Amino acid sequence: MRENLAKAFDLANTQxxxxxxxxxxxxxxxxxxxxxxxxxxxxxxxxxxITLGVILRKSRSARNVISPLIRxxxxxxxxxxxxxxxxxxxxxxxxxxxxxxxxxARVGATDYLGSMMVIVVxxxxxxxxxxxxxxxxxxxxxxxxxxxxxATGEVEALEALGIDPVHYLIVPRVIGMAVGVFxxxxxxxxxxxxSGYLFxxxxxxPLTPGDYFRQLAGALGWMDFxxxxxxxxxxxxxxxxxxxxxxxxQPLRLEDVSRVAVRAVSQGVxxxxxxxxxxxxxxxxx
Amino acid sequence: MxxxxxxxxxxxxNVSVGTLRDTSFIVLxxxxxxxxxxxxxxxxxxxxxxxxxxxxxxAGLMAPAKGNCNLFGMATxxxxxxxxxxxxRVGFVFEGGQLFNHLTIRENTALPLQYHxxxxxxxxxxxxxxxxxxxxLTPLADITPLNVSDNWRQRAALxxxxxxxxxxxxxxxxxxxLGTGHLRWWLHFLNRLSQGxxxxxxxxxxxxxxxxxxxxxRHENRKFALLRDGKFFSIGFWNDVESANDPxxxxxxxxPVELAS
Numbered sequence: 001m002r003e004n005l006a007k008a009f010d011l012a013n014t015q016x017x018x019x020x021x022x023x024x025x026x027x028x029x030x031x032x033x034x035x036x037x038x039x040x041x042x043x044x045x046x047x048x049x050i051t052l053g054v055i056l057r058k059s060r061s062a063r064n065v066i067s068p069l070i071r072x073x074x075x076x077x078x079x080x081x082x083x084x085x086x087x088x089x090x091x092x093x094x095x096x097x098x099x100x101x102x103x104x105a106r107v108g109a110t111d112y113l114g115s116m117m118v119i120v121v122x123x124x125x126x127x128x129x130x131x132x133x134x135x136x137x138x139x140x141x142x143x144x145x146x147x148x149x150x151a152t153g154e155v156e157a158l159e160a161l162g163i164d165p166v167h168y169l170i171v172p173r174v175i176g177m178a179v180g181v182f183x184x185x186x187x188x189x190x191x192x193x194x195s196g197y198l199f200x201x202x203x204x205x206p207l208t209p210g211d212y213f214r215q216l217a218g219a220l221g222w223m224d225f226x227x228x229x230x231x232x233x234x235x236x237x238x239x240x241x242x243x244x245x246x247x248x249x250q251p252l253r254l255e256d257v258s259r260v261a262v263r264a265v266s267q268g269v270x271x272x273x274x275x276x277x278x279x280x281x282x283x284x285x286x
Numbered sequence: 287m288x289x290x291x292x293x294x295x296x297x298x299x300n301v302s303v304g305t306l307r308d309t310s311f312i313v314l315x316x317x318x319x320x321x322x323x324x325x326x327x328x329x330x331x332x333x334x335x336x337x338x339x340x341x342x343x344x345a346g347l348m349a350p351a352k353g354n355c356n357l358f359g360m361a362t363x364x365x366x367x368x369x370x371x372x373x374x375r376v377g378f379v380f381e382g383g384q385l386f387n388h389l390t391i392r393e394n395t396a397l398p399l400q401y402h403x404x405x406x407x408x409x410x411x412x413x414x415x416x417x418x419x420x421x422x423l424t425p426l427a428d429i430t431p432l433n434v435s436d437n438w439r440q441r442a443a444l445x446x447x448x449x450x451x452x453x454x455x456x457x458x459x460x461x462x463x464l465g466t467g468h469l470r471w472w473l474h475f476l477n478r479l480s481q482g483x484x485x486x487x488x489x490x491x492x493x494x495x496x497x498x499x500x501x502x503x504r505h506e507n508r509k510f511a512l513l514r515d516g517k518f519f520s521i522g523f524w525n526d527v528e529s530a531n532d533p534x535x536x537x538x539x540x541x542p543v544e545l546a547s
Binding site (some may be wrong): 061062063064065068152153154156157159160161162163164168 | 306342345347367370373374377378380382384385386387397398400401402404405406407446447450
């Protein structure tokens with residue numbers, strides 16, 4: 001267990017680089033940043049693979065401990081966030097979708113409404129917004145909780161009890177986050193589309209609910225459902241990986257926790273954008 | 287004579303010990319030491335002499351920087367998940383307890399049982415009831431560790447380490463934060479564990495403790511060692527400790543400095 005973690009978290013080099021004095025030239029600085037980026041990427045990939053391995057290998061062990069933890073994480077990263085997501089869905093509907101519908105109606109382009117909503121809300125805005133909110137709300141909590149656990153020696157205590165820290169601390173968070181982002185994205189999209197129409201309806205846009213939802217249904221293909229599901233699960237998985245990695249790997253002192261939380265959120269945003277770009281390529285290819 | 291026939295439960299051969307935060311920073315070198323079943327070792331040293339790191343290596347929680355450390359005849363490097371049963375024959379009590387603060391004392395104690403035997407929380411709680419009673423923790427069982435004093439926290443850590451009934455118990459400076467009453471209780475209880483507690487079917491438990499004060503550990507059957515200047519020195523029994531001329535040992539035996547009122 002410790003060996004696994006040590007391999008993923010072998011960050012002695014990155015620590016030295018982070019603490020080193022500023023280089024004298026810009027090329028040195030760029031080189032150092034690139035080197036740091038590659039080392040972090042290596043650690044993240046190793047950590048993701050270790051976590052996947054543990055999820056697959058230990059799916060049947062200690063279920064009476066891990067299953068309640070997974071339920072708890074789904075509650076925290078899903079059910080508990082429903083009010084906030086409904087509020088955001090309303091805001092998204094009123095501020096963006098309603099205005100888009102009104103604008104399209106004014107220029108007589110309501111025929112394009114369905115495909116525009118699917119591209120903007122279903123494929124892009126919904127999943128990305130859900131992921132960002134989850135990163136801010138739950139991801140930071142992961143870093144702080146795990147960083148504190150690490151700093152207070154709880155991780156060593158787990159190892160002393162023969163409990164795999166990845167199984168006990170990471171797996172429930174990763175599964176909870178993946179399920180949470182997927183479910184909340186679905187609620188966010190439905191809420192935004194409905195509230196968007198309500199806003200347009202209040203502005204007397206000549207579009208019946210039947211026409212609106214028929215257009216949406218017509219614009220949605222099976223590929224949209226499949227890719228949105230895959231994308232949101234990927235968002236959840238990788239946000240959890242990035243935040244857990246930083247929480248568990250880096251801080252051995254309590255004073256490092258806040259600094260590492262900021263770094264984890266920045267990297268989480270980058271990872272989400274990269275995943276999104278990958279899925280855009282997939283959409284274009286299909 | 288009988289001692290030489292017993293296979294060591296822990297054995298260190300030319301071991302170098304690094305620190306937990308930086309394994310390349312060596313705090314102890316060339317450690318050659320072994321503990322056989324039923325031993326009670328007291329490893330003493332001043333602060334930052336490497337006691338905790340030594341114990342972590344002995345328990346297999348940290349790899350030695352150099353040399354070989356064996357637990358029950360198996361290299362600690364090889365103690366992966368497939369050898370978990372061997373790993374669970376060793377219990378570890380951290381200095382300060384290192385309890386999980388989000389769990390109650392009962393849940394902390396039950397966690398290893400719950401995890402390794404796949405018990406429900408209620409089943410595991412029933413299993414640890416006797417242990418909590420023996421350790422006088424029942425009234426505090428439903429309180430989280432941060433809401434009890436250091437004395438009780440340390441005792442809860444002992445309960446958690448004993449939950450799986452290990453054969454070897456390693457304790458990192460267990461008496462350092464205790465009040466007088468609790469200190470007496472610990473010495474008496476550890477002695478009973480070492481000689482064979484009823485709860486363990488009178489099976490003697492092998493104990494290795496670290497200490498920065500030797501006086502409470504006075505006992506004729508205990509073995510003593512000293513960590514000094516990055517080296518491990520086996521001293522012998524209590525009479526050898528008392529007759530030693532080493533200034534560090536004398537310091538570890540000295541009365542604490544009384545502050546002027």
